[in-house]
Amino acid sequence: MLSGALSRPSLKHLISTCGDPHTLAQIHALMILTGSLSHPQSPGRLIAAYARLGDIAAAQSVFKTTSFPNVSTWNALIIAQSRHNSPAEVLRLYHLMLSDGRVRPDSSTFTVALKACAQLLNLETAEEIKSHAFVSGYEHDVFVCSSLLNLYVKCGKMDEAMKLFDEMPKRDIVSWTTMITGFVNVGRPLKAIGVYRKMQAESMEGDEIVMVGLIQACVAVGDVRMGRSIHGHMVRCCMKMDVVMETSLVNMYAKNGSLELAHLIFEQMPCKNVVSWSALISGYAQNGLASDALQMLVKMQECGLQPDSVALVSALLACSQIGFLKLGKTIHGYIEKRLEFDRILGTAVIDMYSKCGCLSSAHSLFSRVRLRDSISWNAMIASYGAHGRGKEALSIFLQMSETGLEPDHATFASLLSAFSHSGLVEEGRYWFDLMLQKFGIEPAEKHYACMVDLLARAGHVEEAHELIKSMVIKPGIAVWVALLSGCHKHKKLELGEYVAGKVLELNPDDLGIHALVSNVYAAGKKWDKVVEERKAMKKMGMRKVPGYSLVEVNGKLHAFLVEDKTHPQYEKIMEMLERLDYEMRKLGYIPKTEFVFHDLEEDVKERILCNHSERLAIAFGLLNTSPGTRIVIIKNLRVCLDCHDATKYFSKIVNREIVVRDVKRFHHFKDGVCSCGDYW
DNA sequence: ATAGGGTTAG
Numbered sequence: 115m116l117s118g119a120l121s122r123p124s125l126k127h128l129i130s131t132c133g134d135p136h137t138l139a140q141i142h143a144l145m146i147l148t149g150s151l152s153h154p155q156s157p158g159r160l161i162a163a164y165a166r167l168g169d170i171a172a173a174q175s176v177f178k179t180t181s182f183p184n185v186s187t188w189n190a191l192i193i194a195q196s197r198h199n200s201p202a203e204v205l206r207l208y209h210l211m212l213s214d215g216r217v218r219p220d221s222s223t224f225t226v227a228l229k230a231c232a233q234l235l236n237l238e239t240a241e242e243i244k245s246h247a248f249v250s251g252y253e254h255d256v257f258v259c260s261s262l263l264n265l266y267v268k269c270g271k272m273d274e275a276m277k278l279f280d281e282m283p284k285r286d287i288v289s290w291t292t293m294i295t296g297f298v299n300v301g302r303p304l305k306a307i308g309v310y311r312k313m314q315a316e317s318m319e320g321d322e323i324v325m326v327g328l329i330q331a332c333v334a335v336g337d338v339r340m341g342r343s344i345h346g347h348m349v350r351c352c353m354k355m356d357v358v359m360e361t362s363l364v365n366m367y368a369k370n371g372s373l374e375l376a377h378l379i380f381e382q383m384p385c386k387n388v389v390s391w392s393a394l395i396s397g398y399a400q401n402g403l404a405s406d407a408l409q410m411l412v413k414m415q416e417c418g419l420q421p422d423s424v425a426l427v428s429a430l431l432a433c434s435q436i437g438f439l440k441l442g443k444t445i446h447g448y449i450e451k452r453l454e455f456d457r458i459l460g461t462a463v464i465d466m467y468s469k470c471g472c473l474s475s476a477h478s479l480f481s482r483v484r485l486r487d488s489i490s491w492n493a494m495i496a497s498y499g500a501h502g503r504g505k506e507a508l509s510i511f512l513q514m515s516e517t518g519l520e521p522d523h524a525t526f527a528s529l530l531s532a533f534s535h536s537g538l539v540e541e542g543r544y545w546f547d548l549m550l551q552k553f554g555i556e557p558a559e560k561h562y563a564c565m566v567d568l569l570a571r572a573g574h575v576e577e578a579h580e581l582i583k584s585m586v587i588k589p590g591i592a593v594w595v596a597l598l599s600g601c602h603k604h605k606k607l608e609l610g611e612y613v614a615g616k617v618l619e620l621n622p623d624d625l626g627i628h629a630l631v632s633n634v635y636a637a638g639k640k641w642d643k644v645v646e647e648r649k650a651m652k653k654m655g656m657r658k659v660p661g662y663s664l665v666e667v668n669g670k671l672h673a674f675l676v677e678d679k680t681h682p683q684y685e686k687i688m689e690m691l692e693r694l695d696y697e698m699r700k701l702g703y704i705p706k707t708e709f710v711f712h713d714l715e716e717d718v719k720e721r722i723l724c725n726h727s728e729r730l731a732i733a734f735g736l737l738n739t740s741p742g743t744r745i746v747i748i749k750n751l752r753v754c755l756d757c758h759d760a761t762k763y764f765s766k767i768v769n770r771e772i773v774v775r776d777v778k779r780f781h782h783f784k785d786g787v788c789s790c791g792d793y794w
Numbered sequence: 795a796t797a798g799g800g801t802t803a804g
Contacts, residue, residue, distance in 0.1 A: 155795080162796085186795075193797070222797040229798065260798040267799095291799040326800045361801040392802040399803095427803040461804040489804060 125150060129163045135172075138163055142176070157183065158190035165194030182216070189222045201230035205239060219246070221255050228261035232268045240265050256282070260289045267296030287321055295327040303334035322353050329362045338370045357383065361390040368397020373406075388414075388422050396428040404432035408441065423449075423459050430462040434469035437748035437775065440669040442466040455483050461490045468497035471746040471773040471780065488514070492525050499532025501780045502789045507532035508541060523555050530564035534571070535779050537793045542568045563592040570600020571793065575609065591620040595627055602630060607638040625654050626752065663731035664748040667738045674730040683734060690733040698763035706756040726757050728774060736768055744771040752776045758794075762786050 125145070132138045142160060145151045151160070157180040164173040177183060177191045188211050195203040208227040211219060219227075224247040231240035244262060252258045259282050266275035279285070279293055290313045297306035310320065310328060320328070325348050332341035345363060353359070360383045367376035380386070380394050391414045398407035411429045414421055421429070426445055433442035446463050449455065455463075460483035467476035480486075480494045491514040498507035511529050514521065521529075526549045533542040546565050549555050557565075562585055569578035578597050582589050594616045601610030614631045622628065632647035663674050674681070681687065695703075728747050735745040753761075753776045765772050766786035774781045782789035 158795085189796070196797090220797095222795090225797045232798095257796095257798050262798095264798065286798090288799045293799095295799065321799095323800045330801085356800095358801045363801095365802065387801090389802050394802090396802060422802085424803045431804080456804095458804045463804095465804070487804095493804070 126159060129159050132163060135167050135169055138167060154184055155186060158186035161190035161194055165197055170194060170198050185217045185220055188217055192223060192226050196226045196229060201233040204230035221252050221257055224252055225257045225261045228265055232265040235269055237269055254283050256284050256286055256289065260292055263289060263292045267292055270300055272296060272300050287318060290318060291324050291327060294324060298327055298330045298334060303331035306331045322359055326359055326362045329366050333366050333369050341366045357385050357387055357390060361393050364390060365393040368394055371401055373397060373401060388419055391419060392425040392428065395425050399428040399432045402435060404435040407432040423453055427458055427462045430466045434466045436671060437470050437664055437666060437746060438671055439470040439666055442470055457485045457487050457490055461493045465493050471775060473497060473501045488519050488522060488525060491519065492528050495532060496528040499528055499535055502535050504532045504536025504538045521553060523558060526555060527560045530561055534564045534568035537572055539568060539572045559587060559590050559592060563596050566593050567596035570597050571603060573604050575600045575604055575606045579609065591617065591622055598630055598634060602634050610634040611638055625651060661727050661751045663727040665731040665735045665745065667735055672734060674727040676727050677725040678730055686737055687730055687733040690737055691729055694764055694767060697767045698760060701763055703760065703763050726754065728753060728757055732764060732772060744773065746773045749774060749776045752778055753781065758788065762788055
């Protein structure tokens with residue numbers, strides 16, 4: 115009775131619509147019984163159906179029991195492996211098919227095989243497949259050519275891709291999309307937008323996937339207005355929103371800092387996968403909203419999703435920003451248990467340990483992670499630099515060179531910055547020259563800024579000035595401020611006033627820079643200018659970022675603002691600070707009130723110094739940890755000279771190691787001295 | 795009949 119119902123057209127229909135493996139197996143059995151498997155198209159259909167339901171083993175077994183597989187049978191299995199994301203298996207089957215010799219690959223076969231090459235970045239095999247496809251008459255096949263385009267794009271060969279694209283007699287939406295996303299992915303978003311315009315000019319309308327590419331292009335060029343208009347276009351055209359499109363929109367708004375909007379779109383997504391979550395988490399983390407990022411990570415887990423490495427990298431970035439070592443360690447443990455370390459994860463963990471003050475953990479992980487690229491090396495160089503260990507930074511740099519990796523502009527920025535944090539003048543001069551002469555890297559503003567800082571701070575103010583004069587590019591504010599700082603430190607007042615003028619020309623919106631300018635004028639007794647600067651600062655002071663310090667105690671983060679009286683332990687903290695103040699005055703401490711920029715009486719200024727947020731944080735740390743425990747403080751501003759001085763005394767009086775990370779670098783205080791050697 | 799293009803990270 116059943117066999118009567120299973121005439122061929124309905125069998126075909128049954129196979130292609132069958133939704134569960136059990137029914138499919140029954141159909142399969144019937145096909146064997148009725149002999150309908152001998153129909154030339156049957157094995158292929160059955161293989162495709164098994165593959166669609168995810169049963170790759172059953173698909174393989176159908177293939178094996180087919181005595182003379184034809185092209186559609188071969189293709190079905192090859193496509194099944196491609197969908198199963200096994201590109202190497204695709205290529206193996208492709209070669210097996212060739213050596214079998216009884217069938218000739220067709221357009222589908224070549225297309226899928228080329229896709230596999232693109233996934234494996236295997237150009238060599240691709241060239242072989244390409245020539246085979248071309249002599250087989252598929253030179254102008256739009257599928258084969260699009261696959262080739264994609265291959266070139268994925269291998270970064272945009273010139274080859276462009277050449278092929280121009281030669282294609284027929285292009286469809288996929289060929290255009292491949293070029294658009296290709297240019298986005300090689301970092302040429304403007305070119306991608308140009309290709310889209312050309313596509314429109316040829317009366318081809320973009321579809322959903324094209325829009326995703328364009329959104330990425332907008333993210334890359336930071337063009338919010340265009341991004342919004344594409345979003346509008348998508349809505350106007352009633353495009354079918356799916357999780358990928360929504361995720362790229364969330365990402366676009368998040369990257370651009372419109373986190374409310376990003377969050378709104380995210381909330382309204384009917385289906386959220388790990389990638390959407392990660393896009394939002396990275397948006398928060400990259401905009402400095404560390405606690406929001408970490409809250410989203412928790413929510414993601416509450417929704418039953420396991421964070422992937424991308425989400426964890428963003429979470430680690432958030433931990434680094436706020437110095438949340440406890441959580442960073444937990445995430446590290448999670449990675450060790452459940453994931454594999456790739457370069458990016460490795461670098462993120464290294465960076466986290468370093469920024470949370472644990473340089474030795476950073477280095478031991480660095481030695482363990484074998485997959486290193488220039489970014490991983492650079493992270494380690496920068497870590498040693500930030501902790502004031504310039505010699506070690508150089509040694510890492512030399513090790514990197516030995517591996518054959520070429521240093522780039524970022525590597526030199528980290529290296530020169532490391533020298534400047536350690537006052538390694540000779541090394542700085544030597545490597546700065548070699549950067550251009552041996553490595554062919556033109557120094558950029560950031561490199562000059564490091565060198566000027568290094569030279570000027572070490573007293574070579576004239577040499578630093580000469581270096582600025584020799585610059586081909588226009589010196590920016592960073593360079594002039596570095597020189598000004600040196601002038602101030604070494605009492606080069608005449609030059610200082612000239613440089614102060616240069617700095618002011620560039621309209622600095624940083625309170626610290628105005629303070630420096632004001633101090634330079636004050637040293638030169640230019641009182642009218644001082645008054646002017648103070649006025650400017652008072653205006654800015656209204657909207658300046660308040661200083662805060664973070665300290666982790668017993669796995670919890672505690673934040674302190676300047677003069678924070680709301681803290682439950684405020685009384686005890688003040689008692690501790692008064693005791694320390696008494697002790698350090700006995701040892702010779704004198705408050706440096708010039709670092710309080712208000713018109714106040716001296717004793718009030720001293721009181722404010724005592725209330726600087728890092729002092730509250732240090733006192734709180736001392737009160738709530740056992741003797742001998744190291745204390746790590748994270749500051750959002752530079753540590754002031756007075757607090758720097760006071761912390762040295764604290765470390766001696768209480769016999770503790772105190773680590774302070776300010777916006778510029780790390781200070782390790784121990785036995786009354788700081789690792790920076792007062793060179794900062 | 796089927797095959798080619800899309801989302802997040804250091």
